[in-house]
């Protein structure tokens with residue numbers, strides 16, 4: 708089994724995004740990871756949903772590890788940028804970051 712390069716947590720709870728937009732993002736993430744060839748190989752990404760990440764505002768929230776980057780207010784368009792620019796190309800989208808672990 709290939710090791711995972713990154714782990715993405717998507718909050719699918721109802722407090723940070725009352726319309727539960729996170730659920731839609733979580734399913735879109737699967738298709739985007741497949742499209743960008745990130746399900747296997749050296750840049751393999753693990754995708755998980757979380758019922759709550761403890762922020763409960765400004766969502767939907769997506770956290771990317773090992774960088775410890777948390778993106779807020781994630782739209783489908785921003786999700787696509789996260790997959791392409793961050794997960795595929797390794798460039799953090801600074802203007803969309805609302806929290807950095809340890810920062």
Ligand code: FES
Nearest residue numbers: 720723759760763
């Ligand atoms: S419900 Fe999303 S952070 Fe709590």
